[in-house]
Amino acid sequence: MGTVMKLTSLTARQIRYYETQELVKPQRSDGNRRLYSLNDVDRLLEIKDYLDEGLNMAGIREIFSQKQVESEKRKEEQRKSLTDDDVRKILHDEILRAGGLQGMSSQPTSPLQKPF
DNA sequence: CTTCTTACA
């Protein structure tokens, strides 16, 4: 806990208050003590920045919705990676085809070529 | 000694 306070430069009161506002959800362990993960600390730092910018509970919900947007974008990126894989295979096939049709045999490289 | 909860200011 003290570690989180130092890492975030927030008071225990603030950290607990943000927890009641559902901004962070640390897991509990022995004796009902808060166990903060890296993600929780990162979110607290983000909250602090928003607070310094003047935002209150408004910016708080902004972050909550922002995470939903990120998760939605992840799905789009997954679709993109699949199409990229297809494009990659197509280009690969085209390169093989071009090289095969043009049997590059004994043609000494021009003297102007530099090692690269 | 540190953290947690509740509650008052």
Next chain:
DNA sequence: TGTAAGCA
């Protein structure tokens, strides 16, 4: 938001 009391 700070702080005090009482418990773990």
